[in-house]
Structure formats: C-alpha cells, structure tokens
Amino acid sequence: xxxxxxxxxxxxxxxxxxxxxxxxxxxxxxxxxxxxxxxxxxxxxxxxxxxxxxxxxxxxxxxxxxxxxxxxxxxxxxxxxxxxxxxxxxxxxxxxxxxxxxxxxxxxxxxxxxxxxxxxxxxxxxxxxxxxxxxxxxxxxxxxxxxxxxxxxxxxxxxxxxxxxxxxxxxxxxxxxxxxxxxxxxxxxxxxxxxxxxxxxxxxxxxxxxxxxxxxxxxxxxxxxxxxxxxxxxxxxxxxxxxxxxxxxxxxxxxxxxxxxxxxxxxxxxxxxxxxxxxxxxxxxxxxxxxxxxxxxxxxxxxxxxxxxxxxxxxxxxxxxxxxxxxxxxxxxxxxxxxxxxxxxxxxxxxxxxxxxxxxxxxxxxxxxxxxxxxxxxxxxxxxxxxxxxxxxxxxxxxxxxxxxxxxxxxxx
Amino acid sequence: xxxxxxxxxxxxxxxxxxxxxxxxxxxxxxxxxxxxxxxxxxxxxxxxxxxxxxxxxxxxxxxxxxxxxxxxxxxxxxxxxxxxxxxxxxxxxxxxxxxxxxxxxxxxxxxxxxxxxxxxxxxxxxxxxxxxxxxxxxxxxxxxxxxxxxxxxxxxxxxxxxxxxxxxxxxxxxxxxxxxxxxxxxxxxxxxxxxxxxxxxxxxxxxxxxxxxxxxxxxxxxxxxxxxxxxxxxxxxxxxxxxxxxxxxxxxxxxxxxxxxxxxxxxxxxxxxxxxxxxxxxxxxxxxxxxxxxxxxxxxxxxxxxxxxxxxxxxxxxxxxxxxxxxxxxxxxxxxxxxxxxxxxxxxxxxxxxxxxxxxxxxxxxxxxxxxxxxxxxxxxxxxxxxxxxxxxxxxxxxxxxxxxxxxxxxxx
Numbered sequence: 023x024x025x026x027x028x029x030x031x032x033x034x035x036x037x038x039x040x041x042x043x044x045x046x047x048x049x050x051x052x053x054x055x056x057x058x059x060x061x062x063x064x065x066x067x068x069x070x071x072x073x074x075x076x077x078x079x080x081x082x083x084x085x086x087x088x089x090x091x092x093x094x095x096x097x098x099x100x101x102x103x104x105x106x107x108x109x110x111x112x113x114x115x116x117x118x119x120x121x122x123x124x125x126x127x128x129x130x131x132x133x134x135x136x137x138x139x140x141x142x143x144x145x146x147x148x149x150x151x152x153x154x155x156x157x158x159x160x161x162x163x164x165x166x167x168x169x170x171x172x173x174x175x176x177x178x179x180x181x182x183x184x185x186x187x188x189x190x191x192x193x194x195x196x197x198x199x200x201x202x203x204x205x206x207x208x209x210x211x212x213x214x215x216x217x218x219x220x221x222x223x224x225x226x227x228x229x230x231x232x233x234x235x236x237x238x239x240x241x242x243x244x245x246x247x248x249x250x251x252x253x254x255x256x257x258x259x260x261x262x263x264x265x266x267x268x269x270x271x272x273x274x275x276x277x278x279x280x281x282x283x284x285x286x287x288x289x290x291x292x293x294x295x296x297x298x299x300x301x302x303x304x305x306x307x308x309x310x311x312x313x314x315x316x317x318x319x320x321x322x323x324x325x326x327x328x329x330x331x332x333x334x335x336x337x338x339x340x341x342x343x344x345x346x347x348x349x350x351x352x353x354x355x356x357x358x359x360x361x362x363x364x365x366x367x368x369x370x371x372x373x374x375x376x377x378x379x380x381x382x383x384x385x386x387x388x389x390x391x392x393x394x395x396x397x398x399x400x401x402x403x404x405x406x407x408x409x410x411x412x413x414x415x416x417x418x419x420x421x422x423x424x425x426x427x428x429x430x431x432x433x434x435x
Numbered sequence: 436x437x438x439x440x441x442x443x444x445x446x447x448x449x450x451x452x453x454x455x456x457x458x459x460x461x462x463x464x465x466x467x468x469x470x471x472x473x474x475x476x477x478x479x480x481x482x483x484x485x486x487x488x489x490x491x492x493x494x495x496x497x498x499x500x501x502x503x504x505x506x507x508x509x510x511x512x513x514x515x516x517x518x519x520x521x522x523x524x525x526x527x528x529x530x531x532x533x534x535x536x537x538x539x540x541x542x543x544x545x546x547x548x549x550x551x552x553x554x555x556x557x558x559x560x561x562x563x564x565x566x567x568x569x570x571x572x573x574x575x576x577x578x579x580x581x582x583x584x585x586x587x588x589x590x591x592x593x594x595x596x597x598x599x600x601x602x603x604x605x606x607x608x609x610x611x612x613x614x615x616x617x618x619x620x621x622x623x624x625x626x627x628x629x630x631x632x633x634x635x636x637x638x639x640x641x642x643x644x645x646x647x648x649x650x651x652x653x654x655x656x657x658x659x660x661x662x663x664x665x666x667x668x669x670x671x672x673x674x675x676x677x678x679x680x681x682x683x684x685x686x687x688x689x690x691x692x693x694x695x696x697x698x699x700x701x702x703x704x705x706x707x708x709x710x711x712x713x714x715x716x717x718x719x720x721x722x723x724x725x726x727x728x729x730x731x732x733x734x735x736x737x738x739x740x741x742x743x744x745x746x747x748x749x750x751x752x753x754x755x756x757x758x759x760x761x762x763x764x765x766x767x768x769x770x771x772x773x774x775x776x777x778x779x780x781x782x783x784x785x786x787x788x789x790x791x792x793x794x795x796x797x798x799x800x801x802x803x804x805x806x807x808x809x810x811x812x813x814x815x816x817x818x819x820x821x822x823x824x825x826x827x828x829x830x831x832x833x834x835x836x837x838x839x840x841x842x843x844x845x846x847x848x
Contacts (some may be wrong), residue, residue, distance in 0.1 A: 081771030081779035111767045111779055113796030146764025147797055256771050337750070337835075338843055345844025351559025354524045358494030358669050366494035366524055383526030384560055422750075424837040430751055431758025 030304035030312050030400060030420070031184040038189050040168030041202050042225045043068055043265030047166035048177040049158040053151070054106025054144060059177040061155060063162040064101035064221065065131055070263040072098040072139070073234035075241050077258035083110030085140040086257060088120040092136045096230035098263050099133035102140050102155065103219060105180050105206075109142040109150040110256040119152040126152070130159035141219050141259045143180055143206065175204040178219055181429060182206050186301040192226075192290035195283045197273035199226040203294050207250070207302030220245070220260045220298055226287060227266035227275045235279030236291055237262045244295035247327070247417045249334050250306035262291075303418045308425030311343050313418065315404045320413030325362040327415035329408065332360035340422035343402055348393035350378045353406060368409030373397065443717035443725050443813060443833070444597040451602050453581030454615050455638045456481055456678025460579035461590040462571040466564070467519030467557060472590040474568060476575040477514035477634065478544055483676040485511040485552070486647035488654050490671035496523035498553040499670060501533040505549045509643035511676050512546035515553050515568065516632060518593050518619075522555040522563040523669040532565040539565070543572035554632050554672045556593055556619060588617035591632055594842060595619050599714040605639075605703035608696045610686035612639040616707050620663070620715030633658070633673045633711055639700060640679035640688045648692030649704055650675045657708035660740070660830045662747050663719035675704075716831045721838030724756050726831065729818045733826030738775040740828035742821065745773035753835035756815060761806035763791045766819060781822030786810065 043066055048059040074093050076086045102123055109116050124138040131138075142150060175185035186205040191198060203222035228236075237260065245260060269275065276284055304312055315333050320326035333339055333356040342349040350371045357364050367382030374396035377385045396402065456479055461472040487506050489499045515536055522529050537551040544551075555563060588598035599618040604611060616635035641649075650673065658673060682688065689697055717725055728746050733739035746752055746769040755762040763784045770777050780795030787809035790798045809815065 077771075078774075079768070079771030080773070080775070080777040081767050081782070108764070111764060111782070111792065111796060113780060113794060115796065146767055147792065148764075149797070256768055337839070341840050341843035344840060347844065351521075351524060351561075354494050354559055355492070355669055358490075358492030360493070361491075362493070364493040367526060369494070369524070379524065379560065381526060383524060383528065384562070422840060424840045426750070427754050427757060427835060427837045427840060430754035431760065 038171035042267035045166035046170040047162035071230040084116035099137040122152040188297040190290035225267040306420035308423040309420030311421040319408040322413040326413040334419035344421035346397040372405040451584035455680035458579035459583040460575035484643040497529035512550035535565040601710040603703040638680040719833035721836040722833030724834040732821040735826040739826040747832035757834035759810040785818040
C-alpha cells in the first residue's frame with residue numbers, strides 16, 4: 023500500500039447497500055503483513071449462482087485453476103480472498119494450499135469444497151501457508167455481516183491507494199435488484215484480464231449459464247479495455263454471484279442471457295463493470311493522468327482495439343503524457359507498430375477537441391498552446407481516426423511516471 | 436543528447452580503419468540544434484552495391500519510402516543522414532523534402548537521384564526544411580575523407596550518450612576485406628528493427644542480391660533481437676554498402692549469398708551487427724543494467740523468441756531489474772502472458788548461474804543472497820527453460836529506470 027492516495031481517486035465513495043444473501047468479514051491472518059487485514063470471507067447463506075472470467079496467462083495461479091474447476095458445479099457458498107501472497111508458481115504445494123483453504127472454508131461455512139471460490143494476490147512464487155486460514159475462518163463466518171462492502175474492498179488492496187467499490191440498481195420484470203462490486207488492481211494490469219481481482223454480487227435470481235454469458239460479454243468493453251502496464255497477472259479473477267434473494271419479491275428466475283427482461287440488469291452490470299475497471303486505471307501505479315484512447319475508422323472493431331492498445335501500452339506515449347507533452351508523433355509511431363492496416367496519409371489525431379494532425383501531416387490550424395492546455399488536465403482524451411473503415415474501440419490507460427518505476431523497483435523489499 | 440554517458444558504454448573505441456571507396460563528412464546545417472553537426476554525407480566515388488532493411492511500421496518515414504524505392508536500382512553513390520528531424524508523418528511536404536535532398540546530393544556528388552540514400556532521425560511530424568542541405572552538401576563532398584568513422588557516428592546521435600562504431604576483418608578467397616559500421620539508437624527501440632539508423636560499409640566486392648541476403652539473415656539474431664522499450668520507430672534503417680575495392684587485390688566478385696567463399700565474411704558481418712545492436716541496448720535511454728535473456732526448451736525457435744521478447748518488454752521485469760530485485764515471479768508472469776505454450780510446472784529460471792525456480796516452484800536450494808549478488812552486477816544474464824521442446828532464442832534489453840521516464844517526459848521541450 024502506498025502512503026499517498028492517487029490524485030485520480032474518486033472524490034467520494036458511494037453508499038454500498040447490503041445485498042440480501044451476502045455476508046462478509048475480514049481478518050488479519052498474518053499472511054505477509056503484520057497488523058493489517060489480509061483475508062476476506064464472503065458467505066452466501068443459500069447457494070448462489072456463479073460466473074467467472076480469469077487470466078489468459080499460460081501460467082495461472084493455483085487459485086485460478088481451483089476456481090475454473092469448481093465453476094462447472096455452478097453453485098457458490100463461500101469466497102476466500104487473501105492479499106500478500108498470490109499462491110502462483112508454487113507447484114504441488116500451491117495446489118495443496120488451495121485444497122486446505124477450501125477445506126477450512128467448507129468446514130467454517132458448512133458447504134462442499136466445490137462450492138468454495140478462492141483468490142490470492144501478492145507476491146508470486148512464495149509458498150502460501152494456508153494453515154493460517156483455519157484458525158480465522160470460523161470466527162469470520164460467525165461475525166460476517168452484509169454492511170461490509172467498503173471494508174471488504176479495503177482488505178484486498180495491495181499497492182492500491184484507495185478501495186474500489188461500485189453499486190447499481192436495475193429491475194427485472196418490475197422487481198428491483200441491486201448489484202455491488204469491489205475490485206483491486208494497481209499493477210500488472212492488462213488485458214486479458216485487466217484487474218487482478220474483482221467480485222460482484224447481486225440479489226437477482228439468474229441461472230449460472232445466463233450469468234456467465236452476461237459476464238463474458240461485459241468484460242470486453244470494461245476490464246479487457248484497460249491497461250496500466252501491459253503486464254498480465256497470473257491471478258486475474260472476476261467473479262459474479264447471484265443470490266436469488268429477489269425471488270422473495272416475486273422476481274421470476276431468468277434462465278438464459280437472451281431473455282428480454284434482462285435489458286435493465288445487463289445495462290446496469292455493464293455500467294458497474296466499466297466503473298470498476300476505470301477505477302483500477304485511475305489507481306494505476308504512479309498514475310497522474312487518466313488517458314482515454316478512442317480509435318475510429320479502422321478496418322474492424324478488433325483492429326481498432328489492437329491499435330488503441332498499441333497506443334495505450336507504448337512507453338513513449340505514456341511518458342510523453344506524464345510530461346504533459348503533446349507529442350503526437352509518438353501516436354503515429356504506435357499506430358504504425360500495431361501491425362494493423364493504416365495509411366499514414368489518412369490519419370487524423372486529436373488531443374481533447376484539438377485536431378493536431380490530419381491527412382498525414384500536422385494540422386495547418388494546429389495550436390501548440392491549445393494542445394498544451396489539454397495536456398495539463400488530469401483526464402486526457404486522445405482520438406485517432408484511421409480513415410479506412412468503420413471499426414471503433416475505446417481503451418483506457420494511465421501515464422508512465424517515475425513513481426511507477428519506484429514502486430516496482432523495490433516491491434518485494 | 437544527454438550530458439552523462441551511459442554506465443554501460445564501452446570502455447574504449449576501436450580504431451576505425453578507412454574503407455577504400457568510402458569518404459564522409461559532417462556539417463552543421465541547423466536542422467534543429469544550433470552549433471552541432473546534424474548532417475552526415477557518405478560518398479562512394481565508384482558505384483557501390485547496396486542492401487537495406489527497414490522498419491516494419493505501417494507508417495514509415497518519407498526517407499524509408501525513398502530508400503525502398505531506390506533499392507531495386509542496386510547502386511549507391513551517396514548517403515545523406517540528418518538528425519533533429521525524422522521527416523516522418525510530414526505528408527506531401529515530406530516526400531518533397533526527400534526529393535529535394537536527393538537532388539542536392541546528386542548535384543554535389545555527380546550521380547543519379549536513384550543512387551542516393553536518405554535517413555532522418557529526430558522528432559516526428561515536423562516539416563523538414565531540406566533547403567538547408569543544398570548549401571552544405573557541395574562543400575561536404577569536397578572535404579569528405581575516409582578516416583572519419585567515429586566522427587560520423589557522433590553526427591547521427593540524438594539521445595545517444597556515446598557514438599557506436601564497430602569494425603571487423605574477413606577474407607574472401609584469400610583476399611582480406613574490412614567491414615565498418617556505425618549506429619545510433621537510444622529510444623524507440625524494438626524489433627523490427629531495433630536500431631533507428633545503422634550504416635555498414637565494406638570494401639568487399641559482392642553483388643547487391645547477395646549483399647541483401649546476407650543482411651536480411653544477419654538482422655534476425657542482432658538488431659531484431661534487441662529491445663529497449665518495445666516501441667518501433669517509423670524510421671528504422673539498416674544499410675550495407677560494398678564498394679568492391681578489394682577487386683583491386685584480386686578478390687573475385689561474389690554473385691550469390693550461398694557462395695562458400697562468403698563464410699568468413701558472413702561470420703564477421705554477423706558479429707559486427709551483433710556488436711552494434713548490443714551497443715544500442717547498452718545506450719538504452721536511462722539504462723543502468725544490460726540484460727541478456729535466453730529462452731530454451733520452447734516449442735520452436737520462434738516461440739522462444741516471442742517468450743524472450745515478452746520478458747524483455749515487460750515493464751515489471753525491467754523495473755525489478757532496475758531495483759536489483761530478483762523478482763523471478765515476474766518472469767513467470769511474462770512467460771504466461773506471451774501466449775506461447777508453457778507449462779508452469781516444467782519451468783526453470785536462472786539469474787546468472789543461480790537457479791531460482793525449478794519444476795513449477797522455488798528451487799529448494801535457492802539462495803536469495805547469491806541471487807542478489809547477481810542482480811548487483813551491470814550485466815544480468817537471465818535464462819528460462821520452458822521444458823517442452825528444443826526451441827531457443829536470446830534477446831537483449833536494458834532495465835527501465837526513472838531516467839527513462841525523465842528523458843522521454845520532455846523530449847520535445
């Protein structure tokens with residue numbers, strides 16, 4: 023954790039209502055840090071439906087393997103999240119640690135091990151001592167409460183400078199439902215996935231396959247459209263749980279994602295996912311500027327996203343933005359190296375509303391002063407028109423500062 | 436240019452012999468900087484054969500377009516290189532600037548415009564005032580001399596902290612020949628190509644198609660295996676010229692690259708290209724550590740190179756190395772995100788001779804102290820065995836320091 027909060031942090035946190043059927047507690051299990059909460063237990067008193075999206079790393083952490091295996095069962099009763107140790111690249115002992123943690127949680131909550139989900143964040147390659155969970159999970163289950171979302175978000179922070187929470191309401195067939203989510207991020211943030219850990223819960227009554235479809239579709243324009251440093255964690259985990267408590271209010275269970283009654287819920291979920299993903303970028307390690315990059319006129323939406331991420335991940339673009347330098351030549355460079363079709367003589371580039379380049383050269387009406395004013399803002403919109411087709415994408419990133427280097431140059435010490 | 440020389444700079448420069456048939460001169464044309472040389476003229480008094488490899492950027496600079504077009508002619512009489520302005524993304528005026536520069540050079544040297552090669556390095560997107568060359572090229576041609584390689588290397592520097600030169604000798608059919616090369620680099624360095632500009636000349640008598648085959652093959656394990664910041668320039672240019680003067684000593688002209696008499700020349704050329712490429716990395720912007728990354732046991736050589744570059748371009752790996760932190764978990768992360776086949780339970784990782792991880796977890800014999808000692812060195816060898824096949828690759832990079840951010844945060848100002 024950093025001592026100073028990101029200048030891009032939200033000015034205030036929303037009131038996070040309880041979600042019926044969800045209780046949470048935190049504890050200090052002493053995984054790595056002393057005298058700070060480092061484990062979160064989320065309990066669903068009745069079986070919840072569940073969906074998950076995980077890192078595409080070829081070297082995923084043991085908890086990611088564990089969650090993927092349980093997902094086919096489709097039922098969640100408990101989630102255990104720890105910070106301080108990622109339980110990644112820990113070999114046979116890593117798998118044993120997930121089994122032991124799940125056993126402790128299943129005994130504490132009274133459920134099957136295949137109804138437990140796990141996530142770990144922190145250092146890679148260090149063995150995780152899962153015996154430490156056994157002593158705390160029982161008490162955590164007894165003391166878990168519903169009014170706990172902000173504290174839960176705090177418990178899973180590592181180098182984050184502020185907790186990330188979001189809440190939305192929606193209606194399904196005239197019945198009001200609520201969606202809450204928490205995230206942690208800060209470094210090793212890139213598609214796919216962008217956040218290290220994010221947990222979303224709702225009281226809506228939605229079957230697991232429908233929930234999975236909603237989540238898989240929602241992750242594209244949100245968590246998979248943000249990047250801090252192009253580095254993909256071994257542990258990235260986004261999970262969505264539905265307790266079904268809204269059935270008590272008469273909400274008819276939704277079985278498939280194409281059910282038209284999901285329109286409001288889908289919109290609210292997508293909005294919440296984007297909110298959480300952007301909070302992750304705004305807390306990118308060392309970030310001082312938030313950058314929204316929109317690419318239009320590419321050959322396809324997919325090509326537009328490749329180009330946008332090439333710009334967003336370019337160290338030279340990101341350092342220029344850190345220096346408040348409207349160095350649009352580096353945008354051209356990043357378009358050119360993306361590998362996607364581009365014609366330099368059709369390119370147009372904007373910083374904010376200032377068009378700095380058009381038709382393959384500097385805009386004749388280009389004003390350095392106007393662009394400099396844009397660059398001094400905290401939020402920098404960059405737009406690039408490729409001029410070839412109708413493909414379009416927007417991604418978000420932050421600047422690359424000396425603080426990023428400082429934070430990551432001695433993370434383990 | 437930086438005030439302080441990279442700590443990784445060579446301790447001394449080799450004596451650079453003249454290459455028969457090559458003369459050079461520099462001048463201060465006032466392209467961007469005042470009171471410093473910013474233009475280099477290389478003259479071949481008799482037509483030289485020529486080969487070139489250029490950026491794969493989809494938005495190449497005007498000089499790159501110009502060189503590519505002339506290459507089919509296969510003859511070189513003059514090369515004009517300027518620093519301070521890349522003449523990239525300069526539209527119709529950029530093309531006009533190359534035409535005017537070539538016209539001035541052809542008049543000064545007395546050759547065809549299609550025998551002139553051009554390269555420009557510096558800021559992208561600013562119009563290049565090519566009229567400034569007309570006044571200096573005539574005098575430069577008159578005063579050009581063969582004993583000028585180090586000065587030539589100095590003239591093409593931008594953010595480089597030292598000039599990059601290399602020389603080798605070889606024999607072709609019993610006749611001794613010499614190869615000299617100069618490079619500039621420093622930032623916006625990634626495959627393909629890795630250097631922004633490099634010019635190599637020899638007195639050997641080799642036909643252009645054979646020369647091109649040698650150069651295209653030689654670039655893979657040298658310039659295309661180094662990366663500073665993953666950013667590919669719009670201007671990357673590597674050219675090889677052969678004056679044929681060794682024919683005077685009885686060297687029989689080589690027509691094809693598979694001629695067995697080329698063995699010594701090929702080895703010397705490849706060694707020189709690697710030397711220059713590594714000098715570029717050792718002068719990476721803000722570099723304090725040189726990192727050699729060898730990947731073995733991948734599915735193929737190509738897969739090994741993708742994995743090695745994923746490691747080399749990871750900001751988290753590079754900042755850890757800057758912090759002298761043996762954070763091998765980030766190596767695992769970079770292997771995992773590369774997209775190539777990997778099995779975390781077969782991975783082994785070494786820093787120097789210290790094996791820190793094996794069989795998917797920390798090496799039981801792992802010594803933090805021994806690894807820390809390796810990390811304090813200036814040159815850090817990293818080896819990763821994937822354990823799946825026999826694919827192998829080595830790439831070179833440098834660490835990512837606060838100085839990189841500082842240099843690139845206000846490059847234009």
